[in-house]
Amino acid sequence: MINSTLTEPHTHPDELRTVARRHPWRWVSALLALAVGTAVVWSFAGSPNLQWGEVGSCLTAGSVIDGIGLTVLLTVVAQGVGIVGGIVLAVMRRSSNPVLKAISGLYLWIFRGTPVLIQIIFWYNLALIFPAVALHIPFTSIGFSVATNSLITPVAAAVIALGLNEAAYMAEIVRGGLISVEQGQSEAAATLGMTRGQAMRHVILPQALRTIVPPTGNELINMLKNTSLVSVIAARELLTATQQIYGVNYLVIELLIVASIWYLALSTVASLAQSLLERRLQVVLRVRQQPWTARAAHRLASLRSSATLTSDGKS
Template sequence: MSDGPTRAEPRDAVPVRHPLRWVAVAVLAVLASMLVNTVLTNENLRWDVVGEYLFAPPVLNGLRNTLVLTVLAMAIGLVGGVVLAVMRLSPNPVLSSVAAVYLWVFRGTPLIAQLLFWNFLSALYPQLSLGIPFGPEFVVFDTNVLISPFAACLLGLGLNEAAYMAEIVRGGIGSVGRGQTEAADALGMTRAQTLRRVVLPQAMRVIIPPTGNETIGMLKTTSLVVVVGYFELLTSVQRIYSANFQVIPLLIVAAAWYLALTSLLTLGQRSIERRFGRGVPGSVTGTEGPMLLRTARKLTGRNSGGAA
């Protein structure tokens, strides 16, 4: 009779081979080399024209306007989105209904139509005034002066973005467990304090990724303001190639700037995601992973060679 169960003989593990992966790599390498070859040898791309206009003053002026529009429109969208999300989640049926109608209108109509509406608002209201409802007017504004093309762009982009940000913020708030708000209620916090100090800080890790995507999308969506005659990056290159007929090189200039800016925004988004993802399972990066693994092994009595 044996003293105990017999141990199985160790076997060498044979890695699974994937020949199709190498075939896919070879095909991609050929396609990449063809792409590089045509980019370097096609004279119609006119890289000399691209270099000439990449830092041209009109292009940089349009780039500056694009950045200003992106920052201000996203600021309006973020603030409006938080307000609308809170209204949408409010137990007050009036506030919730008003927010629902806002989302229905601004998400259900094209952005270009909204930009044109704000730009031609003077056709509907030649004058805008502040005063007592159905009473005297204290201040009267000329709508054409008040709603400039820049203001129309901000209103169109910002108010439209607020509708989408409201759903993002609402989803982030909904991801926070109900026990968190119950604990805040037990501590005597008001609804506003609970939202500001408990719910929103935890919801940020869910809100940040789609907000970064919306910011990148906003950067490119600013090109739609050409319909109201505002001068931004794409409009600037359009005006240049309408004069010298170098369409493709000028479009490459615009694409290069858009790619550079979206790359910077992507890096910033990832940095913010790491910051708000600290302490959340699945978001450990850098040197924290090995350190936490060693700590877990010590606590469970295990080491790299097996059971202690």
């Protein structure tokens, strides 16, 4: 009789191999998508109706470079106005004052409910409602008056419209970040003797940045692209600069490609900066987040210890 232990193969559990399941149709679909994409790009790039030499020469044209500078300036200033305004509106939205809460809600309703293009045109034509901006001391002739058209230039109208519109969206982003912070953090700050404003500045907002920064980076990129809307008021940003060039040489597609290349480059730089900021913020918060709760607990423990020692001394 043959021993079965000698004929049956013995496999140790450590010697088992895991074989990945094959997906042939996944490769087929990938190759098909690659072929279609390559065909589209090749047909577009190889079109005899596109003058790629003009694209290369217009990339560094003086008016295009000036337009890029104004685009970056509008993006930074308008986004800054939006961030500051969003923080103020978010705090008003969370306020216990019903008037402030109602004003914030009305602001969000108006600026989020109307297209930003209409807002840009509205602010640019503000002189139709107020021909002049005057400031006088009541019951005196002391004061000054300035024509609205001299104040609301295309650049000023663009900054006002984009910044005020962005503030409405940033308010919701900031409010969501504030809600994400645990209520215990406010209580710990109050235990340390901080006022509500100090707790907001030193405890709540720094921790809310983890939730606020990623969507703010996306809003910055959207703001960069939304600056192209101010071409309707001839603010001479990037798109307006390219439009003025193809208005002369009639190379519409070539100049739109130039604008697209620069927008892609600027968006890429903004995305990289956002990633670096998020990584840096994660490192800072990992170092600082725990000490806030630990500091509060340590402070409470020291207060209790001192109270206990005082009572023991009296006894």
